[in-house]
Amino acid sequence: MPPELILFYVFGAAAVVASVFVIGQRNPMYSVLLLIASFAALSGLYVLLDAPFVAVIQIIIYAGAVMVLFLFVVMLLNAPREEAAAVRVFGSPTTRRMGALLALTLLVELVWALSRAGQREVWVSGPPDRLPSAVGSVRAIGLALFRDYAFAFEVTSVLILVAMLGAVVLAKREL
Amino acid sequence: MPLTALMAVVPMICVTLTGIACMMAEAFRNRGERMPIGGLGVIGLAGAGIAAGALWGQNTTSFGVVQADNFGLFVTIVLVVIGLLTIAFSSQVLERDDVPSGEYYALTLFGLAGMILMATATDLLLIFLALEVLSLAVYVLTAIRRDSFAGAEAGFKYFLLGGFSSAFFLYGIAFAFGVTGSTRLDRIAAVLTSRAATEHPLMLVAMGLLLIGFGFKVSAVPFHMWTPDAYEGAPAVVAGFMSTGVKAAAFAAFARVFLSTLEPMRAAWMPALSAIAIATMILGTMVGVAQTGLKRMLAYSSIAHGGYLLVALVSGNEIGKAAILFYLLVYGLTNVGAFAIVALAGTRERGNDSLTDYAGLWHRHPTLATLMTIFLLSLGGFPPTAGFVAKWYVFSAAVGSGDYLLAIIGVLTSVVSVFFYLRVVVMMYMAEGAAEVSRPIVGPVAALALAVSAILIFYLGILPAQVMTLAADSIATIF
Numbered sequence: 001m002p003p004e005l006i007l008f009y010v011f012g013a014a015a016v017v018a019s020v021f022v023i024g025q026r027n028p029m030y031s032v033l034l035l036i037a038s039f040a041a042l043s044g045l046y047v048l049l050d051a052p053f054v055a056v057i058q059i060i061i062y063a064g065a066v067m068v069l070f071l072f073v074v075m076l077l078n079a080p081r082e083e084a085a086a087v088r089v090f091g092s093p094t095t096r097r098m099g100a101l102l103a104l105t106l107l108v109e110l111v112w113a114l115s116r117a118g119q120r121e122v123w124v125s126g127p128p129d130r131l132p133s134a135v136g137s138v139r140a141i142g143l144a145l146f147r148d149y150a151f152a153f154e155v156t157s158v159l160i161l162v163a164m165l166g167a168v169v170l171a172k173r174e175l
Numbered sequence: 176m177p178l179t180a181l182m183a184v185v186p187m188i189c190v191t192l193t194g195i196a197c198m199m200a201e202a203f204r205n206r207g208e209r210m211p212i213g214g215l216g217v218i219g220l221a222g223a224g225i226a227a228g229a230l231w232g233q234n235t236t237s238f239g240v241v242q243a244d245n246f247g248l249f250v251t252i253v254l255v256v257i258g259l260l261t262i263a264f265s266s267q268v269l270e271r272d273d274v275p276s277g278e279y280y281a282l283t284l285f286g287l288a289g290m291i292l293m294a295t296a297t298d299l300l301l302i303f304l305a306l307e308v309l310s311l312a313v314y315v316l317t318a319i320r321r322d323s324f325a326g327a328e329a330g331f332k333y334f335l336l337g338g339f340s341s342a343f344f345l346y347g348i349a350f351a352f353g354v355t356g357s358t359r360l361d362r363i364a365a366v367l368t369s370r371a372a373t374e375h376p377l378m379l380v381a382m383g384l385l386l387i388g389f390g391f392k393v394s395a396v397p398f399h400m401w402t403p404d405a406y407e408g409a410p411a412v413v414a415g416f417m418s419t420g421v422k423a424a425a426f427a428a429f430a431r432v433f434l435s436t437l438e439p440m441r442a443a444w445m446p447a448l449s450a451i452a453i454a455t456m457i458l459g460t461m462v463g464v465a466q467t468g469l470k471r472m473l474a475y476s477s478i479a480h481g482g483y484l485l486v487a488l489v490s491g492n493e494i495g496k497a498a499i500l501f502y503l504l505v506y507g508l509t510n511v512g513a514f515a516i517v518a519l520a521g522t523r524e525r526g527n528d529s530l531t532d533y534a535g536l537w538h539r540h541p542t543l544a545t546l547m548t549i550f551l552l553s554l555g556g557f558p559p560t561a562g563f564v565a566k567w568y569v570f571s572a573a574v575g576s577g578d579y580l581l582a583i584i585g586v587l588t589s590v591v592s593v594f595f596y597l598r599v600v601v602m603m604y605m606a607e608g609a610a611e612v613s614r615p616i617v618g619p620v621a622a623l624a625l626a627v628s629a630i631l632i633f634y635l636g637i638l639p640a641q642v643m644t645l646a647a648d649s650i651a652t653i654f
Contacts, residue, residue: 109380109383110380112376113376113377113379113380114376114377116376117375117376117377149300150238151184151237151238151240151241151301152240152298152300152301152304155292155301155304155305155308156304158191158285158288158289158308159304159307159308159311161195161285162282162285162286162289162308162311162312162315163311165198165278165281165282165285165315166282166311166312166314166315168278169275169278169282169315169319170315170318170330
């Protein structure tokens with residue numbers, strides 16, 4: 001087995017296991033810390049995909065900035081444990097079993113599709129002319145972001161503005 | 176880049192800029208100072224409407240990802256109408272309910288900007304961003320009443336489920352990108368020309384996931400769970416806005432992606448969409464019958480109407496595509512009006528949402544009762560209202576493409592739905608009202624907007640040919 005494949009399985013397993021534990025925790029603090037572990041494993045996968053810049057950004061922004069904010073929120077809310085009542089919001093045992101069944105179905109479908117996809121000719125007439133060759137380099141990302149996806153990039157600013165305005169509206173009681 | 180290359184996004188930019196202007200106006204407003212912020216929104220929407228009219232027939236493209244074809248522009252105009260009506264009705268109830276008006280109008284306009292973009296975008300990534308812009312705005316609008324616990328709960332539920340469905344949508348985009356190497360609809364369509372591509376397992380997965388994402392936004396069964404809670408908890412004007420605006424934008428993108436780009440995969444999505452359409456019509460109607468609250472009833476009615484729109488989408492013939500546009504316009508006019516009357520009938524302390532609160536409305540306010548009757552009859556599909564013509568087009572499209580089962584179920588559920596619309600009408604005219612329900616007050620702006628909606632409903636019901644021709648012309652540009 002080539003070392004890259006071994007690393008892929010190690011990082012992949014770590015990401016999956018950590019993510020499963022994130023939703024299994026009663027204590028939100030543990031959830032946040034496990035989420036950091038999951039993000040770190042993901043960034044390992046990005047390195048294997050030859051995208052070092054994305055990997056570093058993943059660590060700095062998600063594991064660094066975003067998760068620190070999460071931690072602050074969890075601590076400020078002073079909610080060390082989920083209330084038993086909050087768990088019940090997600091429905092009766094029947095609905096939860098139903099949900100698990102549907103999730104399993106989706107998983108089976110995905111596994112089926114991915115296992116079949118390998119045997120197929122994906123491109124009809126060869127790969128498209130501008131397949132991002134080295135997605136990982138800063139140059140490639142910059143070009144993609146400000147040339148091919150320039151308008152989408154601008155629309156994101158509206159999205160962030162709406163999110164900011166919404167947060168202020170919901171949070172302020174009396175200004 | 177020449178300035179003309181930006182033309183296709185002008186309607187969206189107009190609305191976004193006035194949204195920012197509303198936000199700034201609120202920031203510089205002194206405490207207690209009254210400011211006609213809604214007027215700003217009217218100016219922006221009028222600008223967007225005029226721009227859409229000027230762009231009509233030119234088929235301009237901006238950035239290669241926003242296309243102002245007649246289809247998108249028709250939906251843009253529908254959205255402008257919905258926005259103008261919403262602002263007109265909001266102007267009266269905001270102060271009564273102590274809603275922060277600057278933020279309210281800004282969020283409404285940002286939501287509309289997202290909707291307009293969603294209707295004209297031709298790139299999956301951009302459709303997703305537009306979807307998020309409009310969704311975030313609507314989540315917050317749902318919970319905007321500070322004193323309402325139900326509103327906060329509804330907003331939170333809507334946010335969680337909406338985020339969940341967005342993840343499905345994004346996952347679908349990722350798979351589509353993986354198979355075709357692009358998120359642009361024209362390039363995806365270019366790849367989907369061979370059987371190897373249309374029957375590719377990952378493309379099927381992508382299609383299914385996109386279907387879930389769209390299904391949630393148009394509240395199709397079984398992705399409808401959030402709808403009654405969100406509409407019931409939201410202020411009634413907001414419920415009217417999101418039941419029509421979000422549906423119009425989502426159906427526009429739905430039709431663009433499925434009837435144009437994924438058309439070669441019709442064999443794969445047609446059975447699934449037919450089943451969803453049948454389930455949506457039946458469940459929306461049957462559960463709607465059992466409701467005792469008017470907002471919940473209108474929510475289930477909105478689900479059922481989504482089912483009729485899906486029938487038009489499934490039929491996929493010329494008349495079906497034009498029927499989608501016509502139906503969206505009619506449904507927008509009707510449902511915003513119906514929810515507006517719910518809003519006007521309530522007071523700050525009392526939502527007056529229960530069916531019994533409408534008992535004797537005819538004696539308290541005959542005009543309002545008459546208007547409500549017109550809206551409900553149009554929703555039920557009575558001639559000579561516009562609702563009848565819209566349903567007529569949808570069902571004849573289904574018959575035309577040989578989907579007899581869909582047409583039959585559509586007609587049957589329409590007949591059943593008449594029961595719950597008429598129940599309200601009977602309540603208003605024949606029952607005695609409770610003493611504690613006060614007489615609703617209708618301001619001049621809201622009265623004008625209600626009158627215009629009612630006139631348009633009759634106009635489209637009696638002389639639909641002109642608008643229908645316009646709708647038929649506008650679909651010719653893309654399909």
